[in-house]
Amino acid sequence: MAMGVGSRKAGSKHRRAPMSDINVTPLVDVMLVLLIVFMVTAPLLTVGVPVDLPKTNANRIVGQDEPLVISVNKRGGLFLQDTEIKLDQLVPRLTAITQNRKGARIFIRGDKNIAYGQIMTVMGALNQAGFNRVALITQLQRKSSSRGTR
Numbered sequence: 001m002a003m004g005v006g007s008r009k010a011g012s013k014h015r016r017a018p019m020s021d022i023n024v025t026p027l028v029d030v031m032l033v034l035l036i037v038f039m040v041t042a043p044l045l046t047v048g049v050p051v052d053l054p055k056t057n058a059n060r061i062v063g064q065d066e067p068l069v070i071s072v073n074k075r076g077g078l079f080l081q082d083t084e085i086k087l088d089q090l091v092p093r094l095t096a097i098t099q100n101r102k103g104a105r106i107f108i109r110g111d112k113n114i115a116y117g118q119i120m121t122v123m124g125a126l127n128q129a130g131f132n133r134v135a136l137i138t139q140l141q142r143k144s145s146s147r148g149t150r
Contacts, residue, residue: 067105068097069137072118074111087121091129102130109137 070090071079078085080093098104106126110119119136126134 067107067135068094069107069109070122071109072111072114072122074113076114076118078122087125090122091125094126094131095129103133104131105133105135106131107135107137 069081073079078087078090080090080097085093094104094106108119108122123134
């Protein structure tokens with residue numbers, strides 16, 4: 001029986017050492033997929049109440065803190081963030097959420113088809129409670145093309 005040079009015996013106890021390196025390629029792939037998913041879904045999560053906003057040429061509002069959003073839909077329903085609320089419950093709920101900080105930023109989104117008085121009622125209640133950083137939210141108006149309409 002001939003054996004080749006360098007061959008191991010059948011009963012030998014020599015084994016390779018286990019590999020201790022971590023393969024990060026699958027981890028990077030999963031993280032990139034999650035990043036793309038979150039980038040696509042994040043803008044869809046910002047608006048919970050469907051409101052048809054009026055269009056204006058106003059400047060954007062810039063700030064570091066996240067504002068509270070009050071929405072009035074086309075049926076006149078009042079929403080704080082995504083929760084429907086009655087007008088008499090609005091100020092106590094805002095006071096509790098803001099921990100009585102009257103300088104908290106509040107945005108009001110009103111459907112373009114509701115009466116102006118409904119928005120003014122909400123703004124009046126906020127002003128009377130001492131909330132003075134209130135802004136109305138609109139959509140930016142697209143620039144019209146230079147072509148004439150016939």
